[in-house]
Amino acid sequence: MSTIKNIGILTSGGDSPGMNAAIRAVVRTGVYHGLEIFGIRRGYQGMIEGDIFRMQTTDVSNIIQRGGTILKTARSKEFMTDAGLAKAYDQLKKHNIEGLVLIGGDGTFRGAAHFFEQYTIPAVGIPGTIDKDLKGTDFTIGFDTAVNTAVEAIDKIRDTAEAHDRLFVVEVMGRDAGYIALYSGIACGAEDILIPEQTQDINDVLDRIDYDERRKKTVHILVVSEHEKLGGAKEVSDRIIARFPQLDVRACVLGHIQRGGAPSQADRVLASRLGYAAVNALVAGNTQVMAGVVNDQVVFTPFSEIVKDGNCVNIDMLEMIRVLSS
Ligand code: F6P
Numbered sequence: 001m002s003t004i005k006n007i008g009i010l011t012s013g014g015d016s017p018g019m020n021a022a023i024r025a026v027v028r029t030g031v032y033h034g035l036e037i038f039g040i041r042r043g044y045q046g047m048i049e050g051d052i053f054r055m056q057t058t059d060v061s062n063i064i065q066r067g068g069t070i071l072k073t074a075r076s077k078e079f080m081t082d083a084g085l086a087k088a089y090d091q092l093k094k095h096n097i098e099g100l101v102l103i104g105g106d107g108t109f110r111g112a113a114h115f116f117e118q119y120t121i122p123a124v125g126i127p128g129t130i131d132k133d134l135k136g137t138d139f140t141i142g143f144d145t146a147v148n149t150a151v152e153a154i155d156k157i158r159d160t161a162e163a164h165d166r167l168f169v170v171e172v173m174g175r176d177a178g179y180i181a182l183y184s185g186i187a188c189g190a191e192d193i194l195i196p197e198q199t200q201d202i203n204d205v206l207d208r209i210d211y212d213e214r215r216k217k218t219v220h221i222l223v224v225s226e227h228e229k230l231g232g233a234k235e236v237s238d239r240i241i242a243r244f245p246q247l248d249v250r251a252c253v254l255g256h257i258q259r260g261g262a263p264s265q266a267d268r269v270l271a272s273r274l275g276y277a278a279v280n281a282l283v284a285g286n287t288q289v290m291a292g293v294v295n296d297q298v299v300f301t302p303f304s305e306i307v308k309d310g311n312c313v314n315i316d317m318l319e320m321i322r323v324l325s326s
Contacts, residue, residue: 002285004122006036008052008097011069012043012076012104012111015259016130016142018267019069019103024060025275026101026126031057033283038097042072043104044079044111050091064268067145067261073104079111082118089119098122099282101275105129105140106175109290109306116288116303124278125290125303126271130259133177136301137292141274143179144266146258150184153254158188158221164248167209167220167240171233171253174225178313180258181225186317191220191325194228194236197313202230206243208322213244273298 009026011019023039030037039059041051063070078084092100100123102112109125116123127134130146150172161168174180178195185193192208194200205222212220222236230236233251241249263271270293277291277298289300 002099002122002283004035004099004282006038006096007099007101007279007282008038008040008047008092008095009055009071009101010040010043010047010103011071011073011128012102012108013073014105014129015069015073016128016140017067017145017259017261017263018141018271019128020063020066021263021268021271022103022126022128022141022275023069023071024064025272026279027055027060028057029276029279033279035279038095039071042074043076043108044088045074045076046072047088047091048076048078048084050094052091052095052097065262067263075107076111080114085115085118088115089121092121099287101126101278101282103128105131106133106307109134109303113303113307122282122285122287124281124287125306126274126278127290127292130173130180131175131177132179133175134290134292134306136290136294136299136306138294139266139270141267141271142259142263145261145264146173147180147183147187148264149258149261150180150254151187153257154184154188154190154221154223157252158219161219161221165218166248166250167222169222169224169233169237169240169249169251171224171226171251173254173258174227176227178225178228181223181228182313182317185223186321188221188223189325190223190321191217192222193318193321194222194224194230195313195318196225196227196229198315198318199229202236202239205230205236206240209240209244
């Protein structure tokens with residue numbers, strides 16, 4: 001057991017639906033253990049600037065259902081510098097913060113690993129990102145909601161596509177990971193999916209459209225992940241128009257709508273479980289790890305392993321999509 005009495009909590013990087021549910025779980029579990037909880041606003045940047053305040057259980061009332069993050073978030077360039085790290089550490093000392101709960105994605109844990117190379121402070125991470133690109137957990141907080149948002153949007157696009165006999169190229173988020181594209185594409189019955197993890201030849205994509213055309217398919221939905229290698233929705237739709245001038249083609253970028261909204265049940269439950277587990281781990285002295293859920297069990301993975309390589313997309317799913325949409 002550790003002797004920690006005061007812990008800080010922050011959210012960092014892109015926000016994700018369910019972060020508030022995780023904050024609630026951390027604060028309430030911390031109070032249960034008799035800890036003092038300090039909220040750190042705007043992630044590492046707020047840590048550097050000392051934007052830190054005491055949190056009570058009432059501060060997290062009525063937030064489990066809200067998107068965004070009540071702690072606000074940021075991507076801090078200053079935290080990448082030695083001077084920034086030193087300022088951040090000084091602020092933690094000043095507020096007597098002896099342990100940290102860090103909620104965020106890949107960048108958050110890379111920042112943490114860098115910080116802890118130079119300064120010793122117990123910390124536990126919680127995976128909060130819509131991208132689902134972290135090792136050590138089956139799902140990240142926000143992914144399920146983001147996919148549901150994308151699915152709702154693509155279903156609507158299919159309605160208008162069908163009405164006009166159009167082909168739509170829909171671009172979804174995910175940074176360098178194709179999970180949002182893969183899951184939303186499967187759920188929407190997409191004709192094709194392009195993701196960064198797989199190198200595609202544009203001619204193969206066009207040949208598949210040609211095949212569908214000859215079978216008189218009237219609607220085509222191509223879901224493309226923002227960093228797939230053919231250049232995104234606009235570039236892909238231009239290439240389609242160049243080969244099939246007779247087709248009525250539109251490109252649609254869903255953008256930040258995928259990051260907002262009320263978290264799904266799955267994200268609220270995941271966030272609650274991980275917030276609770278993270279504080280229990282800190283109290284037990286199990287630190288410098290990220291809490292995750294694998295096969296429905298809470299597991300802890302060292303920060304150093306989280307940042308090494310991401311989750312692995314199951315490429316077989318792409319093959320399945322082509323069979324199911326045929
Ligand atoms: O990491 C979450 C994410 O939404 C990615 O999917 C996307 O590439 C990126 O953040 C967008 O970042 P920003 O909000 O800074 O434009």
